[in-house]
Amino acid sequence: MQCVRKVGRKPYYRLRVGGKEYNLGTDRLEAHRRASLLLKDAEAPDSVPTTVAGLIVRWLELNPNKFVEDMLKPWAKFAGMELLEDLSRNHLENYTRHLLTRKAEQGKGRRRRLSAWSIQKFVRYARKMLLWAVEQEWAVYCPPLPHLPTPVKQPRDVPPQLLERAFSSLGCHAGRILRFILATGARPGEACSLRWEHVDFEREVCELPAHKTAHYGRTRTIYLTPDATEILMQIRKDRGPVFLSNLESPYTVDGLRSILRRRGINRTYALRHTFAQHALEQGVPLEDVAKLLGHTGLGVVQTYAQVRDPRARKVASSLTSPLRGLPRIDEHSKTTSGEASAEPNPTPTPPPSTESSATKTPKRKRA
Secondary structure (H helix, E strand, O other): OOOEEEOOOEEEEEEEEEEEEEEEEOHHHHHHHHHHHHHHHHOOOOOOOHHHHHHHHHHHHHOOOHHHHHHHHHHHHHOOOOEOOOOOOOOHHHHHHHHHHOEEEEEOEEEEOOHHHHHHHHHHHHHHHHHHHHHHOOOOOOOOOOOOHHHHHHHHOOEEEEEEEHHHHHOOHHHHHHHHHHHHHHHHHHHOOOOHHHHOOOOOEEEEOOOOOHHHOOEEEEEOOOOOOOOOOOHHOOEHHHHHHOOOOOOOHHHHHHHOOOOOOOOOOHHHHHHHHHHHOOOOOHHHHHHHHHOOOOOOOHHHHHHHHHHHHHHHHHHOOHHHHHHOOOHHHHHHHHHHHHOOOOOOOOOOOOOHHHOOOOOOOOO
């Protein structure tokens, strides 16, 4: 793609593909988008991609995934027309700086800056594409991962006061599924798709064949706690969806999000995080909490332990500080006030005379 500059008019972009020349307009992002589509149509299915956009298209053709496609859209807009052979270290660094100043749509015209978590995902997926290109021998160099912003790890569970206030206003239908999520740590999507065929009361588990991490080839097992078993026994049936709304239709994740937001809880995963935090505070090992949540590793669960570690709080409550031998603040204040009252009052100085020197009576001379 070439940027043409002429006197008296705005710079515009043009591209020559297959012997034809296309005018792509004056907007840079729109020109990149149109050029990517033209190159995609021009490349044969078995041809070697030469640009970043062609590489992304080839990856999505072999591995169609909506989440990965969303992660690669900013990278395609930023460097879609860059040739794979021209990539250097600066490309990922400039991409990271671009993401730091970029604002994402939040709905209703609101925009806010990308979080550190989102920037890390965007940059890591972009580099993953380049590593794949090197493995396929379509590129000779993959830039190293630049310095990425460190996300701030904050508590993501729901405070007890807010949790009590939110659940006290729930109806019976919505209350059952949200209490089930809080009692088992299940993902909202797993609770919405749960069917009675998946529930095994004898083993006290629910086995879901379709779930978020099904591509790893494992079945998601939800372990039933006594509270979760009690909720299911109240509505026990033979088949069909477990949790139905008052309209006799299964719940959706968007529906649960709307219910929680009206009660001050902004994230659907907040109940799952509350379950994990509560288990860690009771002394459950990290490995067991990861098993209950359906995680294969300890990386995500360690986030809760780093934010509020119950063992660290227990150690802090038993420590003695260097303040033990010092006087208390109230005793110190009494001592200082007593010393101040024991000091004698200084002799007050007479106020200066207000009479003027001109009105003073002159002194008489001795005879």
